[in-house]
Amino acid sequence: MMRGLIEIDRFGKNGVEHRSHLCRSFNRNFISMLYSAFAQVNYTLTDIDGISRTCEIDRDRPLLGVTQPALYLPFTGQEMLGVQVGSSDIVTSPLDSDLGSRIPHADATPETANIIMEGVRYTGMTSTRSIYSAYWAMQTLHVPWPVNVYAVRLYCYRAGDLSARTLTVSIRKTDGSWNPTGADLASGTATGAQLQGITTDTNGQWFEVTMISPYVLRPYTRYCIIVRLDGGDSSNSLRWQYGGSGSSSGYRLYRYGADCTGSSSNSGTSWSLSDSYHQSQYFLVMGRHPIGLCHYPTTVRTISFPAPPPDMQFTIERLFHNFSGSAITLRETGLYASAPTSASYENFVYLIARDVLTAPITVNNDELLKVSYAVQISV
């Protein structure tokens, strides 16, 4: 029989605090990946974004990678695999697809002012999308590291009179087909007086909209920026610039599955996407590094044969360092693993285990935490 044991060591200024308890929660995703491998069949899983993905058995791209993906993990690093920690104590279920509230990677104290965290602007030929009334526009994006987004800048100009209008800029997740899905995760507005300050020069300018509440974007997840105006017409609209089409110099961020622009003529009910490699709306994500824990790489220790029981074990472990400047309380742990899909030559990330700690553990600033999963067999 096999078991998992979770061991947590907190290295504080006053010594080491050690805890150990049974891992109770390898989940259905773990079983489903084993099933896919045993039966050599494709099988649908729910990834950490809640999106159904087909886990495909494909040559040289095995599933269940917890320290590294087989090939290509889009737009993220090793932090999004392996041992994870979170702050939620929501009861576990076999169908959990993500931690209740994952603590992001952060290797520094958050900045005190916004900086440019991500964005696209080409200097070549540009085009514009007219935004007014039911005509909305969107741009998908990834962040290469966790970003606490405070504001979004659009490269745009104003056509006509927007003095009675309100502009809304929001961020949502996208579904497996890159269409916006779900509610706004963050949003901000600009009033008519602010909008009238936007240049009418068709060369455009940056215009910043502050989010009502900051929101932490994470690597791996494909988000989108949605821009809409509560009225107007084609002559009285916001013109959001995009470009890069047909120019290899415009190749900005992404290989396979490049991000895309899109537009809607029915207030976001349906979207028309343009997934050219080289096109993007011009935007800047303004923000700060979030409060989080520095995720050192997950390592899998060699197999050992302790005095039974157990007869045999290996450990999967990760060190977390708190550089955030404040204490962080953990209530859950989990394991992320990758699995491939051949359709887009991408790997996706799945939660394969989640446990709620029997008691929370607080990691103070500059303290180190080690979380280990010991996977054991006893005959």
Place this chain on the structure above:
Amino acid sequence: MTDIEIKTQPNIEVMKEEIPHLLEEGEIGAILEFVVTDKNGNITEKRVLKSESFVRQFLELLWVNFQNLDYRSGRYCADVYGGYACVRADRRLWSAGGGIGEITRGILVGTGTNVPTINDYTIQTLIPHGTGLGQLQYSAVTFGAPSSDATTSQFTVTRNFANGSGAQVTVYELTLVVQSYADSYVQYYHMVIRDMIPGGIAVPNGQTLTVNYRIQVTT
């Protein structure tokens, strides 16, 4: 010899049955269910018990898999012939889909009675495929898709063994064997579970033994 045919497509509607709860909280394991049926499909014996014996190859393959190791950095792991293969995390790792009469992978049955140990790498005494004395006809291995209830998730590996030998065959050991690749074209077989059934499972002539290994995790 009795005129009996193996079922190439075992009935996996069994997945609609209640998920057995024999594992302790937090265990990752297997439930072993075996059913003996006569030629009319009537059940003459059925038992459900906890499989006790994942062996070291299971953990070793999982170790390779978790790290996505290639053949240059994989782990030497015992195969069913007593040799060692440097196993890599290939997409074919864990393949257990043995075909009709295939005795290299999937669920295999035997007559060995040695108590399982962590270092077991092969079945002790294999019951061959066939209709001769002491033989059973191995069906293809089939799989029941994952399912879950409030606490337990599982999938099922199933194989039928039909006795057309003319005499009773008693099965004492059950194993689960999976495949690996050490490089692109060289395949190996590894036993990952071995269970010994004290007293054995009697399969009278003309009857069929169906073995379900339900791989489970509990929350």
